[in-house]
Amino acid sequence: MxxxxxxxxxxxxxxxxxxxxxxxxxxxxxxxxxxxxxxxxxxxxxxxxxxxxxxxxxLLRIFRYTSVAIGILKGPEFVVELANPAMCALWARPEAELLGRPIFSVLPEAAKQGFEELLAQVMQTGIPFIGTEMPVVLQREGNLGTVYFDLVYEPFPDADGRINRVIVTATDVTSRLKTRDQSDKLLAQERELHELKSNFVTMASHEFRTPMGTILSSASLIGRYNGADDGEKRERHVQRIKAAVHGLTDLLNDFLSLGQMEQETMHGQPQPLELQTFCAEILDDMQGMVKIGQHFVYQHLAGALTVSIDGSMLRNILVNLLVNASKYSSEGKSIELTTAVQDNLLVVTVRDEGIGIPDADKDKLFINFFRARNAIHVQGTGLGLYIVKRYVDLLGGTISFTSQLDSGTIFTVQLPIYPFVA
Structure with missing residues (x-):
């Protein structure tokens, strides 16, 4: 003042x-x-x-509540400085366990997978790293499993420009990969099915001509044999017509079975089945399909006579195997069918005395439309064993075979049987 x-x-x-x-x-x-x-x-x-x-x-609220996993690693040991809840969830570790500790000491299972080198490179060069769909082995719920991430390592400089931190952002894309893989598999199956049907139509149009020609020819010739002494000639043409009709029926059955299986509309429905009666009915139905002088021999070797299994699928397996045995065997030969129940498995064998399978073709035998080189002269679609294999797979079983040229073939099918439902 x-x-x-x-x-x-x-x-x-x-x-x-x-x-x-x-x-x-x-x-x-x-x-x-x-x-x-x-x-x-x-x-x-x-x-x-x-x-x-x-x-x-x-900003802190954004950091904590964003769905993008974000973490900050500091120093040469990559100490976790910050980790938002999304990142904690991806790493499957609580925040308290992560903060202030080297990341690879908290996640030892992620070490030695190349990420240490990537982080060190970002710190040294200041150049970000961007990785897409990178596999990472992590422990989830007590088990190790592969998880796929989209990763970004971004250098985070201090005020003086020195890089001592890396910002890590990650997105779990495992479900995306699984969805894409499933889509790719479905697309491949669709292409395969389309090709299969296309090949079948081409093949069927060719295969239909021969039996239809046989039927027309024999039908016209039968009309000429009307004399008292022409009975043998008429019978011969009747048998030719029957054989041709059976061939057409087999062709159509193959097509129907193939369509059902490829569309995955078939599922096993176990029901009680008495084996001896079941097999006897099949062999009786097939008597008209075999060559002159061929005959079936059936024997149940061991185990229970009644089992729980899908009878329709088992019938298709047996019919296709028995038809093949007859088709590739000469007249007058025997075809053996045996069944046995061992260790909750139904074991079925079909033995023939036919032309056998060349060694060079054995690994291709269950491929669709494949025919062994010594079977080209025999009428067929090349689908029988493929269909058998698909039915066996649907029932959860296995099929194997042994074969020698000109000495026959033995097919062995093992199928799981189910407990009887009261």
């Missing part, structure tokens, strides 16, 4: 006092203005600080 004189002349005293008061007021006003400015500046600083804190709070 200014000091005022205590003694003034009579004429100068009022004027001086007034001037001194005005100066004092001016000084006070200036000081007040300066204080007001300081208060305003303080308010601005407080407002800026509040806004900054609000932004930090907002």
């Amino acid at each position: 200014p000091s005022y004189p205590t003694e003034l002349s009579d004429d100068a005293a009022p004027a001086n006092r007034l001037r001194q008061q005005e100066e004092a007021i001016h000084d006070l006003t200036q000081q007040l203005s300066e204080r007001t400015a300081e208060v305003g500046m303080l308010r601005m600083l407080l407002a800026d600080e509040a806004q900054h804190q609000s932004q930090e709070t907002h």
Whole structure:
């Protein structure tokens, strides 16, 4: 505060006092203005600080609640400095277990998979790393499994420009890969089915001509043999017609079975089945399909006579195997069928005395439309054993064979049997 004189002349005293008061007021006003400015500046600083804190709070909320997994690793040991809940979920570790610890000490199963080298490279070069659908072996629910991630390693420089941190973002794309793989498999199956049907139509149109020609030829010739001594000739053509009809029936059955199986519309429906009666009925139905002099021999070797299994599928397996045995065997040969029940398995064997299978063709025998090189002269579609294999697979069984040229073939089918349902 200014000091005022205590003694003034009579004429100068009022004027001086007034001037001194005005100066004092001016000084006070200036000081007040300066204080007001300081208060305003303080308010601005407080407002800026509040806004900054609000932004930090907002960014922290984004960091914590975003669905993108984010973590920050610091130093050469890649210590976890920050990890949002999404990243904790991907790493399958709680935040308290992660923070302040080297990541590969917390996730030891992820070590030695090349990620340490990638992180070190990002820190050294300052060049980000972007990886797509990268496999990572991680422990989930107590078991090790492969998980696939889209990964980004971004360098995070300090204020002085030195890179001592890496921002890690990750997205679990395992389900995406599984979906894509399933789509690829379905597409491949669809292409295979389309090709299969196309090949079948081409083959069927060719295979239909021969039996239809046989039927027409024999039917027209039968009309000429009307004499008393022509009975043998008529019977021969009747048998040719029957054989041709059986061939057409087999062709159509192959087509129907193939369509059902490829569309995966068939499922095993176990029912009680008495083996001896079942096999006897099949062999009786097939008597008209075999060559002259061929005959079936059936024997049940061991185990229960009644089993629980899908009879329709088992019938298709046996019929196709028995038809093949007859087709590739000469007239007068025997065809053996045996059954046995061992260790909850139904074991079926079909033995013939036919032409056998060349060694070079044995690994291709169950491929659709494949025919062994020594069977080209025999009418057929090349689908019989393929269909047998598909039925066996549907029933959860196995099929194997042994064969020697000109000495016959033995097919062995093992099928699981089911408990009887009360």
